[in-house]
Amino acid sequence: xxxxxxxxxxxxxxxxxxxxxxxxxxxxxxxxxxxxxxxxxxxxxxxxxxxxxxxxxxxxxxxxxxxxxxxxxxxxxxxxxxxxxxxxxxxxxxxxxxxxxxxxxxxxxxxxxxxxxxxxxxxxxxxxxxxxxxxxxxxxxxxxxxxxxxxxxx
Numbered sequence: 001x002x003x004x005x006x007x008x009x010x011x012x013x014x015x016x017x018x019x020x021x022x023x024x025x026x027x028x029x030x031x032x033x034x035x036x037x038x039x040x041x042x043x044x045x046x047x048x049x050x051x052x053x054x055x056x057x058x059x060x061x062x063x064x065x066x067x068x069x070x071x072x073x074x075x076x077x078x079x080x081x082x083x084x085x086x087x088x089x090x091x092x093x094x095x096x097x098x099x100x101x102x103x104x105x106x107x108x109x110x111x112x113x114x115x116x117x118x119x120x121x122x123x124x125x126x127x128x129x130x131x132x133x134x135x136x137x138x139x140x141x142x143x144x145x146x147x148x149x150x151x152x153x154x
Contacts, residue, residue, distance in 0.1 A: 020127040021107050027134040028100055031061060032093055038148055043089050047144040054144050055092050056081040057137045062096045066135055068119055068126055069103040077095035 007030075012022030035043055035054045045056045063080040066072035074080060083092055110123050117126035145151050 002152050016124075017107070017113060017127075018032060020113075020121060020124070020131065021104070024127060024131050025104075027131065027138050028061075028096075030138045031058060031097060031134060031141050032153075034138070035089060035093060035146040038089065038145070042148050044083055047147045052081065052140060052144065053083075054112065054141060054148075055083040055087065055089060057141050057144070058092050058096050059087070061134060061137055062092070062099045063105075065099045065103045065127065068117075069106050070099070071118055094112055 005017070007026075010026040012018045035058050040052060044056070046053050047070045059082075060077075063074050063077075064073070067074050106118075107127070113124040114122050116124040117123045119126065121129070142152070
């Protein structure tokens with residue numbers, strides 16, 4: 001059982017976009033860390049009656065970022081919580097990291113957070129929504145990982 005202290009809030013640059021993007025990256029890293037090193041079968045096994053599992057959370061967050069920042073359409077949001085039979089922990093984590101890199105490039109190109117976001121609301125709203133969504137699922141991942149092997153902290 002691994003019990004370590006949680007990492008504190010991230011250091012960021014002084015600007016609003018720096019702070020928002022910094023907290024989003026901090027949460028993304030926490031989610032990925034919870035899925036790393038978990039045996040494949042355990043990472044895809046539901047930990048709660050709703051069927052939520054670690055790989056499903058990472059897959060869902062990948063689709064969330066693709067939708068809100070990169071313009072991809074999602075036909076079935078519920079399906080994003082379930083890894084496909086050919087998906088592996090490595091492939092799901094790689095897709096998440098690739099999507100994060102693309103999303104960060106998009107965010108870096110923004111010079112006005114009040115401008116319309118890629119989907120709805122402002123770019124500020126989009127970043128805040130992604131922080132909220134990622135934080136919510138980071139909490140789920142914390143609980144699932146602790147149920148799997150007792151690991152806590154970041």
